Amino acid sequence: MEQTITDAARAALYAELPALLLPWYDKNKRDLPWRANKDPYRVLVSELMLQQTRVEAAREHYIRFVRELPTAAALAACPEDKLFKLWEGLGYYSRARNLQKAAQEVSEHGFPCTAEGLKKLPGVGEYTAGAVASIAFEQPAPAVDGNVVRVLSRYLGDALPAAQLRKRYAEELAPVYPAGRCGDFTQSLMELGATVCAPSSPLCLACPLLGGCRTKSDALPIPEKKPERRKTPVTMLLFYAGERVAIWRRKEGVLRGMYAFYTEERALTEGGLAARLAACGAGGAKIGQPTAHRHVFSHIEWEIAAYPVDCAGCEAEVASSFGVVFYPLSEVKAALSLPSAYRWALRLFKG
Ligand code: SF4
The missing domain is CATH 3.90.79.10 (Nucleoside Triphosphate Pyrophosphohydrolase)
Incomplete structure (x- = not known):
C-alpha cells in the first residue's frame, strides 16, 4: 500500500472517476425501489431510511411508507401514531419527527434544490443534502457517507481516520461531478462501496477502479475509536x-x-x-x-x-x-x- 501521492497524481485519479464508475454503474446497479422515482421527497425518505438500516430492510419500509404517504403533503398531515407505526423497526424516531417537520416546510415553501438550501431543513445534514441535491436535482453536490470514504480512502491510499477525510473528499469530488449525471455519479460511488469495495474482503478483481487503486485491499480506512457506551x-x-x-x-x-x-x-x-x-x-x-x-x-x-x-x-x-x-x-x-x-x-x- 502506498502512503503518499502527489497533488497531480491525486487530481488525475479523481478525473478518471466518472469515466470508470458510470459505465460500471449502468451495468451493475441494483434494482432498488427508490431508484424508480427521483422525486425529491422520495429521495429524502429513502436516504434517511438507508442511514438507519441495511438496503434489504429499508426496501420493505420504503415501499410501505411511500404507498401510505406518497407526497410531502401527505406526510405533513400524518398523525404521529401512524407515522411512528410506519417507521417501526427503523429506530431513531427523532428522524421520523424531523422528516415530518421537513415535509411540513417543503409543503408550504417548496423543495430547496441546492445542498445549501436542503441543509436548512430539519434533520438534513451534509450527506443527506448532497444526496438529495445530486439525485433529485442533478446538482454537483457530493454525498460522502461511510461507503464513499471507504472507496476513496482505498483508491487514493489515504491512511487517515474517516473523520478527517469526509470534508476533504466532499471538496475534492465536487469539481469532477459530470454534468447531467450527477445523481448517477453519487449513486455509483455508494453502490461500489456497498457491493464491491466492502468493509472486509473487497472484490478488487471485479472493481472498475482496480487499475488506479493505491490499496487493493481492506487495509483502509483506519478504524475510528468508538465512544464507550x-x-x-x-x-x-x-x-x-x-x-x-x-x-x-x-x-x-x-x-x-x-x-x-x-x-x-x-x-x-x-x-x-x-x-x-x-x-x-x-x-x-x-x-x-x-x-x-x-x-x-x-x-x-x-x-x-x-x-x-x-x-x-x-x-x-x-x-x-x-x-x-x-x-x-x-x-x-x-x-x-x-x-x-x-x-x-x-x-x-x-x-
Ligand atoms: S480495487 Fe479493491 S480496494 Fe480498491 S477501490 Fe476497488 S474494491 Fe476497493
Whole structure:
C-alpha cells in the first residue's frame, strides 16, 4: 500500500472517476425501489431510511411508507401514531419527527434544490443534502457517507481516520461531478462501496477502479475509536390483566414521547417493587420471574430486568399510580408502534 501521492497524481485519479464508475454503474446497479422515482421527497425518505438500516430492510419500509404517504403533503398531515407505526423497526424516531417537520416546510415553501438550501431543513445534514441535491436535482453536490470514504480512502491510499477525510473528499469530488449525471455519479460511488469495495474482503478483481487503486485491499480506512457506551440498569414492569396490557408513554430521555412499558432507569428489587405496589393499593398484584435482556442504543446500553406483573383486580390502582393505560394485547401488536427496546417484551405476554 502506498502512503503518499502527489497533488497531480491525486487530481488525475479523481478525473478518471466518472469515466470508470458510470459505465460500471449502468451495468451493475441494483434494482432498488427508490431508484424508480427521483422525486425529491422520495429521495429524502429513502436516504434517511438507508442511514438507519441495511438496503434489504429499508426496501420493505420504503415501499410501505411511500404507498401510505406518497407526497410531502401527505406526510405533513400524518398523525404521529401512524407515522411512528410506519417507521417501526427503523429506530431513531427523532428522524421520523424531523422528516415530518421537513415535509411540513417543503409543503408550504417548496423543495430547496441546492445542498445549501436542503441543509436548512430539519434533520438534513451534509450527506443527506448532497444526496438529495445530486439525485433529485442533478446538482454537483457530493454525498460522502461511510461507503464513499471507504472507496476513496482505498483508491487514493489515504491512511487517515474517516473523520478527517469526509470534508476533504466532499471538496475534492465536487469539481469532477459530470454534468447531467450527477445523481448517477453519487449513486455509483455508494453502490461500489456497498457491493464491491466492502468493509472486509473487497472484490478488487471485479472493481472498475482496480487499475488506479493505491490499496487493493481492506487495509483502509483506519478504524475510528468508538465512544464507550454507558451501561444503565433498567427495570421494566409488564403489567397485565387477562388479555390487557399496560402501555406507558415515555416522557423523557431516549425514546421520549414513544409508547413503552413502564420503565425505571435503575435496578428495582422484587421486594422494593412489592412495597411500591402495596403502597398504591395494588398489593394483590402478582410479580412474576424477571427476564433479563440487553438493548444497545448508539451511546448507552440498557441492562433490562423485565418483570411480568399480573394486576387482575387492581388495574385501576396501577393505572393511576404508574400513569399507564391498559389496552388489549392484540391492539398493541397491531396498532401501536413500540420501539425495539420494548417490542421484544411482547413475547413475554401470553396470547
Ligand atoms: S480495487 Fe479493491 S480496494 Fe480498491 S477501490 Fe476497488 S474494491 Fe476497493
